[in-house]
Amino acid sequence: MNALWVAPVMPDYESARATFSWRRERSRLAGLPDGGINIGYEAVDRHLREGHGDRVALRCVGRDGSVAAMTFARLAAGSSRFAHVLETLGLERGERVFTLLGRRFELYSTVLGTLRAGRVLCPLFTAFGPEPVALRMELGNARALVTTRELYERKVAPVRPRLPHLRHVLLLDPGADPPPGTLSFPALTDAAPDEYTVQPTDPAEPALLHFTSGTTGTPKGAVHVHEAVLAHHVTAAYALDLHEGDVFWCTADPGWVTGMSYGIIAPLTHGVTTVVDEGDFAPARWYGILADQHVTVWYTAPTALRMLMRAAPRDGSAPTARHDLSSLRFVASVGEPLNPEAVHWGREALGLPVHDTWWQTETGAIMIANFAADPVRPGSMGRPLPGVEAAVLACGEDGRAAVTSGHVQILQEPGAQGELALRSGWPSMFRGYLHEPQRYEACFADGWYLTGDLVSRDADGWYWFVGRADDVIKSAGHLIGPFEVESALMEHPAVAEAGVIGRPDELAGTIVKAFVLPRPEYPPDPQLRRDVLAFARRRLGPAVAPREIEFVEDLPHTRSGKVMRRLLRARELGLPEGDVSTLEAPEPAGTARPSGKEP
Ligand code: WT7
Numbered sequence: 123m124n125a126l127w128v129a130p131v132m133p134d135y136e137s138a139r140a141t142f143s144w145r146r147e148r149s150r151l152a153g154l155p156d157g158g159i160n161i162g163y164e165a166v167d168r169h170l171r172e173g174h175g176d177r178v179a180l181r182c183v184g185r186d187g188s189v190a191a192m193t194f195a196r197l198a199a200g201s202s203r204f205a206h207v208l209e210t211l212g213l214e215r216g217e218r219v220f221t222l223l224g225r226r227f228e229l230y231s232t233v234l235g236t237l238r239a240g241r242v243l244c245p246l247f248t249a250f251g252p253e254p255v256a257l258r259m260e261l262g263n264a265r266a267l268v269t270t271r272e273l274y275e276r277k278v279a280p281v282r283p284r285l286p287h288l289r290h291v292l293l294l295d296p297g298a299d300p301p302p303g304t305l306s307f308p309a310l311t312d313a314a315p316d317e318y319t320v321q322p323t324d325p326a327e328p329a330l331l332h333f334t335s336g337t338t339g340t341p342k343g344a345v346h347v348h349e350a351v352l353a354h355h356v357t358a359a360y361a362l363d364l365h366e367g368d369v370f371w372c373t374a375d376p377g378w379v380t381g382m383s384y385g386i387i388a389p390l391t392h393g394v395t396t397v398v399d400e401g402d403f404a405p406a407r408w409y410g411i412l413a414d415q416h417v418t419v420w421y422t423a424p425t426a427l428r429m430l431m432r433a434a435p436r437d438g439s440a441p442t443a444r445h446d447l448s449s450l451r452f453v454a455s456v457g458e459p460l461n462p463e464a465v466h467w468g469r470e471a472l473g474l475p476v477h478d479t480w481w482q483t484e485t486g487a488i489m490i491a492n493f494a495a496d497p498v499r500p501g502s503m504g505r506p507l508p509g510v511e512a513a514v515l516a517c518g519e520d521g522r523a524a525v526t527s528g529h530v531q532i533l534q535e536p537g538a539q540g541e542l543a544l545r546s547g548w549p550s551m552f553r554g555y556l557h558e559p560q561r562y563e564a565c566f567a568d569g570w571y572l573t574g575d576l577v578s579r580d581a582d583g584w585y586w587f588v589g590r591a592d593d594v595i596k597s598a599g600h601l602i603g604p605f606e607v608e609s610a611l612m613e614h615p616a617v618a619e620a621g622v623i624g625r626p627d628e629l630a631g632t633i634v635k636a637f638v639l640p641r642p643e644y645p646p647d648p649q650l651r652r653d654v655l656a657f658a659r660r661r662l663g664p665a666v667a668p669r670e671i672e673f674v675e676d677l678p679h680t681r682s683g684k685v686m687r688r689l690l691r692a693r694e695l696g697l698p699e700g701d702v703s704t705l706e707a708p709e710p711a712g713t714a715r716p717s718g719k720e721p
Contacts, residue, residue, distance in 0.1 A: 135493060135495070135496055135505065138360075138508050139506075139508045142508030142509050143509070144352065144509050144547075144548065144549060147352060147356050147509070148352060150352070150355055150356060151164055151351065151352055151355065151391075152164060152167075152168035152171065152172075154320065154322060154323060156322050158322050158323045158324055158325060158348075159323060159325040159348045159349045159351060159352070160237065160238060160240075160320050160321075160323035160348050161237045161329050161330075161348050161350070161351040161354075161387055162201065162234045162235070162236075162237035162238030162239075162320060163238065163320045163323075164351045164355070164387075164390075164391045165234055165237075165351075165386070165387055165390035165391050166179075166194055166197050166198040166201060166234055166238075166390065167198065167238070167320055168391075169194040169393050170194060170195060170198055174194060174393055175193060175194050175195030175198065176193050176194075176195060177193060177194055177393060177395070178191045178192070178193055178395045179192055179193060179194045179196075179197045179230075179390060179395065179396065180192040180197065180227065180230060180395070180396050180398050181369075181395055181396070181397050181398065181415060182225075182226065182227060182398040182399075182400060183397065183398065183399050183400060183401065183411055183415065184400050184401070185400050185401045187410075189415075190227075192227055192230075194390075194393070197230060197231065197234065197390075199316035199317070200227070200228075200230070200231030200234075200235070200311070200316075201230070201231045201232075201233075201234035201235035201238055201318070202235065202238070202314075202315065202316050202317050202318035203231070203235065203311040203312075203314040203315070203316055203318075204231050204232055204234075204235025204236070204239075204311055204314075205235040205236070205238050205239035205318040206314035206315055206318060207235070207292075207310045207311055207314050208235065208236065208239050208241055208266070209239065210310075210314070211266065211289070211290050211310075213239075213241055213265055213266060213290075214241075215239075215240045215241065215321075216240070216241065216242060216327075216328060217241055217242065217263075217265040217266075218241070218242045218243070218244050218262050218263060218264055218265055218266075218331060219232070219236045219241050219242070219243050219244070219264075219265065219266045219267075219268065220243075220244045220245070220246055220258075220259055220262065220264040220266070220267045220268070221233065221243065221244070221245045221246065221267070221268050221269070221376070222246045222248060222250075222255065222267060222268075222269040222270075222273050222274075222277065222278070222377075223245075223248065223268060223269060223270065223273075223294075223376065224248050224375075224376070224400065225375075225376055225381075225385075225398045225399060225400055226294075226398070226400055227398070228268070228294050228307065229376055229386075230386060230398075231311075232268045233245075233382070233386055234386075234390075235318075237329055237330075237348075238318060238320045238321075239318070239321065240321050240323055240327065242328050242329060242330065242331055243329070243330055243331070244258070244262050244264070244330070244331035244332070244333070244343075245332070245376055245377050245378070245381070245382055246258060246259075246333075246377050247375055247377030247378060247600075247663075247665055248273060248375070248377060249375075249377075249663050249664050249665035249666075250277070250377070250662070250663045250665060250666065251277065251659070251660060251661050251662045251663030251664075251666070251667070252276070252277045252278070252280050252281045252660075252661065252663075253281075253610055253661040253662055253663075254341075254606065254662060254663060254666055255277045255278060255281065256278075256281035256284050256285065257340065257341065257606075258333045258341060258343075259285050259288060260284060260285060261333075261340060261341065261343055261556060261557070262331055262333070262343055262556065263287045264285065264287060264288050265287060265288065265289055265290065266288075266289065266290040266291070266292065267288060267290070267291045267292070268292045268294070268307060269291070269292075269293065269294070270293060270294050270295055271293045271294075271295050271296060271297060271300075271301065271304075274291060274293055274301065274304065275301060277663075278291065279301060282303065290305055291303060291304045291305065292304070292305050292306070292307040292310065293305070293306060293307060294307045294308070296308075296309075323348050324348070325347065325348055325349035326347050326348075326349065326553070327347055327348050328345050328346070328347055328553070329346055329347055329348045329350065330345075330346040330350070330382060331343050331344070331345055331346075331556065332344045332346065332378070332379045332382070332483045334379075334482075334483035334484070334601055335594055335601045335602055335603030335606065336561075336592070336594065336603055336605075337592045337593045337594055337603070337604065337605065338603075338605045338684075339561075339605060340606075341603060341606065342555045342556075342558065342561060343555055343556030343557070343558075344483050344484050344486075344552040344554075344555060345552055345553050345554045345555070345556060346486050346550060346552055346553070347553055349549045349550075350383075350486045350487065350549055350550035350551075351387060351391060351549075352549040352550075353486060353487035353509075353548055353549045353550035354383050354384070354387045354388040354391060354486075354487050354550065355388060355391045355392065356509070357388070357487045357488040357491075357507060358384065358388035358389065358391075358392060359392070360488075360491070360493065360494075360507055360508060361454065361477075361479050361488040361491035361493065361494075361507060362384070362388075362419055362421060362452065362454055362479075362488075362494075363419060363451070363452040363494035364388070364389065364392050364394060364419055365392075365394075366392070366393065366394070367394070367418075368389075368392075368394040368395070368418045368419050368451075369394065369395045369397060369415055369416050369417050369418050369419070369449070370389040370394050370395065370396050370397065370417070370418070370419045370420075370421070371396070371397040371399070371411065371412070371415070371417045371419070371420050371421070372384045372385040372389070372396070372421040372422075373399070373403075373408075373420075373421070373422045373423065373426060374421070374422075374423065374456075374457075374599075378483075378600065379482075379483045379486070380421075380456060380457065383486060383487055383550070384421055388487075397411060397415050397417060399411060403426060403429065405429065405430055405433035408426075408430065409441050409444070409445040409447070410445065412445065412447055412449075412450060413445040413446045413447055413449075416449035417449060417450060418449050418450060418451045418452070419451060419452045419453075419454075420450060420452070420453045420454070421454050421455075421456065422453070422454075422455055423455055423456060423457045423458065423598075423599040424455055424457065424458045424459065424460045424461065424464060424599070424631060425457075425458065425598040425599055425629060425630055425631060427455060427460070427464045427467070427468070427476065428461075428464065428628070428629055429629060430471075431463070431464065431467050431471075432629070434471065440470060440471045440472075441471050441472070442471070442472065442473060447472055447473065450472060450473075450474060451474070452474070452477070452494060453468055453472060453474050453475070453476050453477065454476065454477040454478070454479050454491070454492075455476050455477070455478055455479065456478070456479045456480070456481065456488070456599075457596070457599030457600075458596050458598075458599050458631045458632075459587050459631070460476060460478040460501075461501070462500035462501040464476055465478075465498055465500035465501070466500060475498040475500075476498070477491065477492040477493075477494070477498055477504070478491070478492050478498075478502065478503050478504055479491040479492070479503070479504065480503040480504065480585070480587070482573060482575075483552070483601070484551070484552045484565070484571070484573075485544065485548070485550065485551065485552075485571075485573075486550025486551060486552060487548070487550040488507060489506060489507060489510045489512070489544060489548075490503045490504050490505060490506050490507065490510070490512060490585050491503075491504040491505070491507060492504035492505075493505070499584050501586065502580070502584040502585060502586050503577070503584075503585045503586065503587055504584065504585065505583050505584055505585065506544075506583075506585075509548055510544060510545075510548060511544065511545035512542065512543065512544055512545075512579075512585065513532045513533075513542075513543050513544075513545075513570065514532070514533045514538060514539070514540040514541070514542065514543075514577060514578065514579050515530045515531060515532060515533065515540045515541045515542075515543045515570070515572070516530070516531040516532075516533050516540050517539075517540050517541055517576075517591070521576070521591050522541055522572065522574070522591050522592075523540065523541040523543060523567060523570075523572050525567045525568065528567070528568060529567075529568050530543070530567050530568045530570060536578075536579065536580050536581035537578050537579075537580065537581075538578060538579075539576060539577070539578045539588055540576065540577070540578075541572055541573065541574070541575070541576060541577075541591055542573040542575045542576070542577040542585070543570035543571060543572050543573060544570065544571045544573065545569060545570060545571075546566065546569055546570065546571050551571065574590060574591050574592050574594070575587065575588075575589075575590060575591065576588040576589050576590070576591050593623070593687045593688070595622070595623070595624035595632055595634055596624065596631060596632055597624065597627075597630050597631065597632050597633055597634055598629075598630040598631065599631075600665060602624075602634055602665075602666055604621075604622035604623065604687060605622075606662075606666065607620075607622045607634060607636065607658070607662065607666060607667070607668060608620045608621065608622050608636075608685070610658055610661045610662050610667075611636055611638060611654065611657075611658055611668070613657075613661070614653075614654050614657045614658075615641070615644075616640050616641055616644035616650055616653070616654065617638055617639070617640065617641070617654060618639045618640060618641045619638075619639040619677055619685065620636050620637065620638045620639070620677075620685075621636070621637045621677050621678075621685035621686075621687055621690050622634060622635070622636045622637075622668065622687065623635055623637075623687050623690050623691045623694060624691070625670065625694055625695075626695070633669040633670065634666070634667070634668040634669055634670075635668060635669070635670040635671075635672065635694065636658075636668040636670070636671050636672070637671075637672050637673075637674045637677060637690055638654060638671050638672070638673055638674065639673075639674055639675070639676065639677050640673055646673035650673075651671050651673070654671055655667070655668065655671055677690075678690065
């Protein structure tokens with residue numbers, strides 16, 4: 123069998139959908155000798171087995187511009203060493219290994235070694251502060267952590283007493299005087315054998331844990347299983363047009379699901395070369411990578427595209443005038459709404475339209491996309507992939523899909539707005555929220571998975587994003603739970619209460635804004651604002667902390683005592699305040715009086 127599956131040409135969207143079956147697609151995977159499925163095996167072992175160990179798996183561009191390559195054979199050896207280390211350290215199957223790492227080779231050997239050994243991997247975002255890091259490691263019962271000395275000292279050491287389950291901390295760069303309670307990643311891996319046989323793995327065995335944010339409560343740990351790799355592999359062909367010989371660059375951070383599904387797993391299963399950029403965003407650097415690495419398929423995000431648009435030279439010349447982007451064949455975007463302007467800009471500046479794709483942490487892989495074979499509809503998320511059934515569901519008063527006696531109502535008319543739902547049953551569907559079966563159950567009704575996104579569908583079946591049905595904030599492509607931010611703010615002695623919303627921003631799409639009710643003894647002056655902002659940033663990290671704080675004299679509450687973020691948002695945006703019947707008290711004076719509530 124050919125190891126490197128070439129995506130079928132899709133002349134016709136409808137017939138591709140009509141003939142698709144996940145069961146048949148399973149033959150695209152190599153599969154374990156005993157019929158099982160292991161993501162790590164699909165990503166590295168299969169290429170060795172099929173004689174392609176000398177192909178370049180990763181090409182790493184350092185901060186200084188230096189380039190280093192790693193073949194599939196070396197990646198297999200590195201991940202084998204890490205798999206042995208986990209066994210030597212006594213980690214049991216199913217126990218969790220966390221990473222707090224940027225993009226670098228060791229991240230890949232850690233992820234793949236963990237998966238090949240049947241342990242579960244959970245990536246964390248390096249721009250998280252100590253609080254989000256500790257909370258996620260507590261919830262996920264982290265047994266081992268791989269990170270750098272600098273990140274450990276800043277973000278983990280201060281919260282380590284909260285993490286009694288964390289037995290092993292492996293530092294990539296421990297130095298001559300390693301911090302107490304840490305181990306040396308290089309010393310352990312250097313001493314380990316470089317061959318490892320992937321253990322039998324049930325397709326439904328947990329492989330990955332990805333934390334995502336909800337409206338209330340703790341972050342949700344979405345559990346994904348090994349057979350998800352089938353969806354990673356197939357969707358990368360259909361939605362990202364990945365072919366043999368491609369050079370693929372996914373700019374997402376490895377701390378989030380995109381960085382895992384498409385930054386690591388999908389391209390490796392296809393045997394293509396993945397560009398690993400150790401550096402930070404900078405327009406010239408990014409164009410340089412696209413040109414110098416001959417990137418053919420590029421998967422990025424609207425915020426990055428907007429920043430590139432803004433950085434356009436004043437003389438109006440296209441980046442193609444200064445950088446040879448002739449290798450680039452396909453550009454796709456994900457994570458937040460892609461403005462039509464960005465699609466048009468792509469055509470002019472890169473010579474290619476930008477293909478929007480839609481999915482979530484919970485779906486594990488792309489579900490809706492502007493296909494390679496289809497013309498792009500600027501502003502639309504695209505159409506459901508083969509194997510994916512989507513629908514728009516009628517919503518109730520709470521703005522979520524209405525479920526009446528166990529049934530939902532599918533809206534058929536074009537343009538009707540409702541909650542986006544997906545028919546359960548694709549391989550990369552999450553299998554649970556860690557420790558929260560009820561929260562998981564609440565995501566499903568009548569055989570549909572309810573996404574929490576509001577959309578409409580046009581007469582031709584293209585989907586259009588309208589907004590979130592909940593209070594979760596999407597900033598620069600990252601989901602932020604308002605409750606997590608409010609909780610951290612309220613740890614500050616001056617903060618009596620806080621309500622957190624997303625405020626539209628030209629670059630980031632949305633930024634986090636906090637309304638803060640100060641305690642009476644603290645005057646709400648600029649000094650206090652700076653102090654609270656700095657406090658939040660220290661605890662939460664730059665990715666999660668509010669960018670803006672407004673002191674208020676009162677916060678609107680529901681009768682059950684929750685801060686009404688919907689109302690805060692409506693006021694901020696100057697929108698009608700809508701239904702305030704659950705409001706606790708009219709505030710400020712002049713707004714509608716809630717029915718039945720005595721002052
Ligand atoms: C939420 C999921 C997609 C993987 C990375 C983020 C929003 C995602 C789009 C898009 C408009 C989008 C939705 C979704 N979103 N893609 N193409 N257009 N909004 O995964 O962190 O779980 O976020 O991101 O609101 O529900 P996530």
